[in-house]
Amino acid sequence: MIRIARRKWHVFSTAIVADTITMIRNYCRIAWRNLVHNKAFSAINILGLALGLACSLLMILWVQDERSMDRFHEKGDQLYQVYLRQSYDGKVDGGYLTQGPLAAELKKEIPEVLYASGLQYYPPVAFQVNDKALKMSGGYASPDFFRMFSYQVLQGTAASAIDKPGTIAISRHMAELFFGSPEAAMGKTIRYEDTTNLAVSAVYEVPATSSQQFDFIRNWDDFTRGNAWAKSWGSFSPATYIRLRDNADRYKVAAKIKDFVYHYQEKSAGSYTELDLQPYAEKYLHATFSNGIPDSGRIEYVRLFTILAVFILLIACINFMNLATARSVKRAKEVGVRKVVGAMRGSLIIQFIGEALLLAFLALLLSLLLVVVLLPAFNQLSGKQLFLPVTQPAFWGTLLALTTFTGFVAGSYPALFLSSLNPVRVLKGSLKFSAGATYFRKGLVVFQFTLSILLMIGMFVIYRQMDYVQTKNLGYDRQNLIYIPIEGDLISRYSVFKEAAGNLPGVLAISKMKESPTVIEHHKGDLSWSGKDPNQPASFADAAVGYDFVKTTRLTLLEGRDFSREFGNDSASFILNETAVKKIGYVHAVGQPFQLGKVSGTIIGVLKDFHFNSMHDAIEPLVIRLDEKPKWGNILVRTAAGKTKPVLAGLAGICKDLNPDFPFTYQFSDEEYTRLYKSEQMVGTLCNYFACLAVFISCLGLFGLAMFTAAQRTREIGVRKVLGASETNIFILLSTSFLKPVLLGMLLAFPLSWYAMGQWLQHFAYKTSLEWWVFGIAGGITVLIALLTVSFQSIQAALMNPIKSLKTE
Incomplete structure (x- = not known):
């Protein structure tokens, strides 16, 4: 049995x-x-889904790369960056610039701190091995640097990489350029700035997922030996990193170091300076301060791109729903016949979901092809090195889940709608749709265009802000201004260079400056002036310049004069900007006493405020001092308009004669300024493409609605034409009904975009205004594109023979 x-x-x-x-x-x-x-219908549907999937996939790859930055360190959960929070004049500021001695003192005084290191980056400097001379970027750090960060040490050891003065750790790239291989570089000598011979003590490799990219690291003692200010608690420049012991509590350590600086400074009434800790892995995405706390930054772009990926995928799914619904009129009889012969609703749902999944997987194949084609251009635009992780099972699993989800979401409404049709009514040719179903479809189109118009307005606002910062008068003339790095023999032979370059046709003025007029980051806190409250701290940006600085940069002097050789005591003289004078409170500043560090002198000039940093930040108090013998910085050369090319050729010849061991390099002031907004420009460009893509996909959905409406109103159009309606009347009637969802989308998008872009503009201290015509242009363009989209269906329906329209199948 x-x-x-x-x-x-x-x-x-x-x-x-x-x-x-x-x-x-x-x-x-x-x-x-x-x-x-139905080749045309299928092609449109697959194309819409493929574009949505490809766009979403690109953005997901970008978001994953952003979130993976700095996550490779073995003890990443114990790595922190120390930041400074200061309160004075009723405001709270925060930043990563700290005092030079801080790292060493934290390690000595706080038992929970296992390793600590300062890090001072420098602009590209020259290195030479035999006849090969190249410029590399890097900086100085404490011996703990390679012990706390998990950069792979290929040659040498992390413990001894930079533990001695006179040594240098170099990257694999730098080792291969100068010595051929990491192995060949170990123990060799490399000449730094044609002044110092350094022994290669280690070769390391920095992964692409590191936010810090550097070609070399030198010993911290070498830095402080040539920069006495780095030993002072009144100067701010290096970054400070610490690694806590495994059992240490971050919040207890943060509480311990909160008032740490007052072990070395006196407290001031009405103000405070605090230290705090930020997890190092969070710094890349959260590096913008608000009320002294890092709470935003690139994370805003990560969130934006995540939302965009979801929105565009939703738009593509909605587009699929509308096109499938538009096809439902032609497939209604098929459903009716199948129901009559016994087909169950469940089997019909499975069939239509299956068709949606088939289209989704075909769209997936096309989207992967699009991503492969577009990825090189996307990498160039975003500055990334993204690739499709085809060897990772998790990638394919995620892709399969995303495609299946897309197919189910996109096919759900058509499947439920078609399977619910009454077979008797369908076979009688009286297919009607409820008001709820009609409103649902139109609601989907409204949602599509709300998102599309949001993106378009965002595109216009970002473009206007970038145009604003590029064209705004900064207070100095950045056009025809060249920066040449001070290095090698130019350090000691600057006066000879200036005389020779000044005789070149087209050269109008020459000066020098540590850092550059575009970016002044160094700050001083040990300041004093007549009437200053000793309990009131102050922090001024500090710039060291040469003679003819005001003339070369074309700054505006409101009072006083520039530094001049005619006055023998200008080494103890200062030029301040308007904001600094307001901070001090002088009515007539020229001739008044001022002290910077140990140098006491007088104010000889007042400059009209100029932007010496990004427009994200308000103009700070600035003190400018004379330093004709800097060991680094830039020579500033002002050229006549149209003479830049011959001047560069002449400057190259002079540098070859005076500084033969260093290649002639330069950069333009306007290009350096543009780099301050690299992230915004990248995001703006990507938003332009994504906004256009979203509008295109939305118009595909509108095209589907036009197909559906024209098919539904065929008999009505025939009756109207028989009763005397003209083709123009029919066209206006249909086009108006098609454009209603678009207009409603505009009404919803305008207040949302006004709020969203207003919040984005708050990140800039100096910004453009949100004009009403920006919204009007975005809405007008959307209406025009939508009208062009539906015009073909409207014209086709208006020109239809009424006799054919009135025939009932």
Whole structure:
């Protein structure tokens, strides 16, 4: 009996499997037949989904790369960056610039601190091995640097990489350039700035997922030996990093170091200076301060791109729903016949979901092809090195889940709608749709265009802000201004260079400056002036310049004069900007006393405020001092308009004669300024593309709605034409009904975009205004594109023969 039962169960189960396979085969055959018989419809549907998937995939790759930055360090959960929070004049500021001695003192005084290191970056400097001279970027750090960060040390050890003065750790790239390989570089000598011979003590490799990219690191003692200010608690410049012991509590350590600076400074009434800790892995995405706390930054772009990826994928899915619904009129009789012969609603739902999944997987294949084609351009635009992780099973699993989800979401409404049709009414040719179904479809289109108009307005606002910062008068003339790095023999032979370059046709003025007029980051806190409250701290940006600085940069002097050789005591003289004078409170500042560090002198000039940093930040108090013998910085050369090319050729010849061991390099002031807004420009450009893509996909959805409406109102159009309606009347009637969802989308998008872009503009201290015409242009363009989209269907319906329209199938 048991054997017979088993045999019957085997036959029964085999039959079920066979029937299931036959059913799936039939579903696939029907799906493929519908896809082939409706090539135009299928192509539009697949293209819309493919564009949505490709766009979302690119943004997801970018977001994943952003979130993976600095996550490779072995003890990343114990790595922190120290930041400074200061309160004075009723405001709270925060920043990563700290005092030079801070790292060493934290390690010495706080038991929970295992490792600590300062890090001072420098602009590209020259290195030479035999006849090869190249410029590399890097900086100075404490011996703990390679012990706390997990950069792979290829040669040498992390413990001894930079533990001695006179040594240098170099990257694999730098080792290969100068010595051929990391192995060949170990122990060799490399000449720094044609002044110092350094021994290569280690070769390391920095992964692409590191926010810090550097070609070399030198010992911290070498830095402080040539920069005495780095030993002072009144100067701010290096970054400070610490690694806590495994059992240390971050918040307890933060509480301990909060008032740490007052172990070395006196407290001031009405103000405070605090230290705090930020997890190092969070710094890349959260580097913008608000009320002294890092709470935003690139994370805003990560959130934006995540939302964009979801929105564009939703737009593509909605587009699919509308196109599938538009096709439902032609497939209604098929559904009716199948229901009459016994098809269950569940089987119909499975069939239509299956068709949606088939289209989704075809769209996936096309989207992968699009991503492969577009990825090089996307990498160039975003400055990334993204790639498709095709060897990772998790990637394919995620892609499969995303595509299946897309297919289910996109096919859900058409499947439920078509399977619910009444077969009797359908076969009688009286297919009608409820008001709820109609409103739902139109609501989807409204949602599509709300998102599209949001993106378009964002595109316009970002463009206007970038144009504003590029064209705004900064207070100095950045056009025809060249920066040449002070290095090698130019350090000691600057006066000879200035005299020779000044005789070149087209050269109008020459000066020098530590840092550059575009970016002044160094700050001083040890300041004093007549009437200053000793309990009131102050922090001024500090710039060291040469003679003719005001003339070369074309700054505006409101009072006083520039530094001049005619006055023998200008080494103890200062020029302040308007904001600094207001901070001090002098009515007539020229001739008044001022002290910077240990140098006491007088104010000889007042400059009209100029922007010496990004427009994200308000103009700070600035003190400018004379330093004709800097060991680094830039020579500033002002050229006549149209003479830049011959001047550069002449400057190259002079540098070759005076500084033969260093290649002639330069940069333009306007290009350096543009780099301050690299992230905003990248995001703006990507938003332009994504906004156009979103509008295009939305118009595909509107095209589907136009197809649906024209098919539904065929008989009505015939009756109207018989009663005397002209083609123009019919066109206006249909176009108006098509554009209503677009206009409603505009009404919803305008207040949302006004709020969203207003919040984005708050990140800039100096910004453009949100003009009403920006919204009007975005809305007008959207209406025009939508009208062009539906015009073909509207004209086709208006020109239809009324006799054919009134025939009932």
